[in-house]
Amino acid sequence: MSFVESLFTVWVTFLGLCVGSFLNVVIGRLPLGESIVYPGSRCPQCKNPIAWYDNIPVVSWLVLRGQCRHCQTPISPRYILVEMLVGVLYLLAFQKFGWTLALPGPLIFIGFLVALSFIDAEHWVLPFEITLPGIVVGLLLSWVGGLHGFYESLFGALLGFLGLRAVEYFGWLGFRKEAMGAGDKFLFALIGAFLGWRALLGVMLLASIQGSVFGIGKILVLRRKNEPEKPKEPPEEKPPAYTMTWEFLQPGLSIGRRLLLLPYSLFLQPIPDAPLDEQGEEVEWKPDLTNIPFGPWLALGALEVLLWAEVLAAKLPLAGMEFLFGT
Ligand SMILES: [Zn+2]
Numbered sequence: 001m002s003f004v005e006s007l008f009t010v011w012v013t014f015l016g017l018c019v020g021s022f023l024n025v026v027i028g029r030l031p032l033g034e035s036i037v038y039p040g041s042r043c044p045q046c047k048n049p050i051a052w053y054d055n056i057p058v059v060s061w062l063v064l065r066g067q068c069r070h071c072q073t074p075i076s077p078r079y080i081l082v083e084m085l086v087g088v089l090y091l092l093a094f095q096k097f098g099w100t101l102a103l104p105g106p107l108i109f110i111g112f113l114v115a116l117s118f119i120d121a122e123h124w125v126l127p128f129e130i131t132l133p134g135i136v137v138g139l140l141l142s143w144v145g146g147l148h149g150f151y152e153s154l155f156g157a158l159l160g161f162l163g164l165r166a167v168e169y170f171g172w173l174g175f176r177k178e179a180m181g182a183g184d185k186f187l188f189a190l191i192g193a194f195l196g197w198r199a200l201l202g203v204m205l206l207a208s209i210q211g212s213v214f215g216i217g218k219i220l221v222l223r224r225k226n227e228p229e230k231p232k233e234p235p236e237e238k239p240p241a242y243t244m245t246w247e248f249l250q251p252g253l254s255i256g257r258r259l260l261l262l263p264y265s266l267f268l269q270p271i272p273d274a275p276l277d278e279q280g281e282e283v284e285w286k287p288d289l290t291n292i293p294f295g296p297w298l299a300l301g302a303l304e305v306l307l308w309a310e311v312l313a314a315k316l317p318l319a320g321m322e323f324l325f326g327t
Contacts, residue, residue, distance in 0.1 A: 008099055009091065015107075016090025017057035020083035023115045027082065030115075030130070031123045046071035057083040078118065086114055092307050105141045106306055109194040112137075113299040116187055120295030124287055126183030131190055138193025148196035156192025160200055161267075164188050168271050172244060182271075184294050191302045198326030199305050202312070205324060206301035207294070215292050244272060 001009070029036050041050040048070045054060045061080040068075060093106040112134040120126050135157050142153030164185035192200050247269055248261035287293075304312065309325040 009094060012094040012107075013087050013091045016087035016110075017083050019090070019107075019111055020086030020114070021055070021057045021079075023086060023111060023118075024079050024082050026115050026130075027078070027118045027122075030127055031119050031125060043068045043071060043073060045073035058087075082114060082118060086110065089114070089303065089307075096307055101145055102147060105138075105147050105194065108137060108141070109306065110303070112190060113302060116190075117296040117299040120181075120183070120293045124181070124293050126181065126187050126295050128183075128186065131183065131186035134190040135186070135193045138190060142193070142196075147194065152196040152198070153193050156195060156197035156200060157189045158192070159197045160188035160190070160192030161185050163200070165266070165271070169244075169246065172271055181294060184298060187295055187298055191298065195302060195305060196326055199302075199309065200326075202309070202324035202326065203298065203301040203305050206304050206312075207297040210300060211292065211294060211297035214297070218292065 025036050025041065039049075041055055042048060043050065045068060048068070051069075054064060054069055058080055061075060061083075064075065066075050066077060066080075067073065089110045090107060093110060094103065097103045097106055112130060116126050116130055116134075119130075139150070139153055139157060142148050142150045148156075168182070168185065188200070188204075191203055195203070246265040248258045248265045253261070305325050313325045
């Protein structure tokens with residue numbers, strides 16, 4: 001590696017640490033509805049502002065040994081974890097894409113994925129404030145020369161959204177409950193906008209396999225710890241009277257009317273994301289210990305395809321299935 005290359009490598013990694021530091025603010029504040037620019041960083045306990053020298057990525061957390069300088073309140077290890085993670089991902093992206101015009105897209109994409117993963121893992125939401133701008137940014141980047149052409153990207157966003165919306169709809173018809181988080185389809189659309197539609201199948205495959213392995217492992221560990229068994233669910237009650245049908249499928253409509261209703265049904269008509277009570281109101285849903293959010297697994301699959309699509313397509317027992325990863 002030449003001297004200049006090493007310099008760029010260090011610089012991009014350092015950029016990743018700083019972006020990670022910013023993402024920590026987003027992850028900590030956005031789900032609580034707080035502004036991410038004002039006020040400046042302060043200790044949530046003693047409210048003392050955090051000086052610049054206590055706000056240096058990774059270093060400050062280590063120097064302070066994960067505690068507030070003033071009141072010794074522990075600072076979550078999430079801070080150093082996110083900073084190092086983004087630093088490493090930026091380094092890997094730089095190694096793959098080099099100092100080219102193809103680099104900014106992946107760097108921005110990584111930022112969106114990390115912020116959304118950590119928020120989803122902690123709060124079980126994928127905020128629209130991040131997913132919607134993310135989709136737009138992915139499309140714009142493809143317009144000015146991202147990883148893929150614009151139509152590849154536009155079709156990716158549409159396919160990602162509609163694919164998971166169909167899963168949601170048929171899951172609802174089949175089980176009368178949420179098959180997947182309502183926000184996941186916006187994340188999948190964002191992934192489609194950045195990676196193009198060809199990559200979506202591979203992303204879903206990787207996300208499902210790894211998410212299932214983790215989910216099963218978690219259940220086994222909980223069993224071993226002798227977690228109190230969940231109380232047996234009461235015998236299946238009669239399914240709620242309310243059923244949902246996509247408007248354009250209602251019986252007795254003319255073809256013209258169906259076509260008119262199609263866009264509304266596909267994109268806007270609400271699909272209940274929780275079981276309904278007798279009044280047709282959604283029952284509040286709380287994750288139990290055996291549930292895991294799917295967003296971080298989608299993000300992991302997307303990162304793997306972003307960084308290693310060619311390796312995956314060549315090395316997996318799936319060799320010859322390059323189409324899965326869009327390579
Ligand atoms: Zn403090």
